[in-house]
Amino acid sequence: ASGLTVIAVEHLLQAVAHFAGRAVIEPYVASGLLHVSKPYPDLSDVQGQLSAKRALLIAAAGSHNLLFTGPPGTGKTLLASRLPGLLPPLNEQEALEVAAIQSVASH
Numbered sequence: 001a002s003g004l005t006v007i008a009v010e011h012l013l014q015a016v017a018h019f020a021g022r023a024v025i026e027p028y029v030a031s032g033l034l035h036v037s038k039p040y041p042d043l044s045d046v047q048g049q050l051s052a053k054r055a056l057l058i059a060a061a062g063s064h065n066l067l068f069t070g071p072p073g074t075g076k077t078l079l080a081s082r083l084p085g086l087l088p089p090l091n092e093q094e095a096l097e098v099a100a101i102q103s104v105a106s107h
Contacts, residue, residue: 040085052079060086 005027009015017023043053056079059066066083068076090098 041081042085043082046075046078046082049075049079056083057086059083 007015007018007025007027009018009025014023014025018025043056046053052075056066058064060083066080068080070076
């Protein structure tokens, strides 16, 4: 989010105090956050699993949901870890939504 002002707090009470004018928290301007990408594992590393790889590609291309089922050791996590590398980059709104979900989920 270019030019996005971020006010980071550790506790909700800090945010309340800031917005009520009882405390000043210095904001910082986030820049270039949307262009940071992590290298994801490549689907070509997966041996065999042709039907599963095809399903993964179709789901990624068509924005379809996936449900991985099967006994332990059959490659569910291996395949799921390859999915982010198949998806297009997030736009600004999508990146903000993901960041909000990750923020809530991590606490």
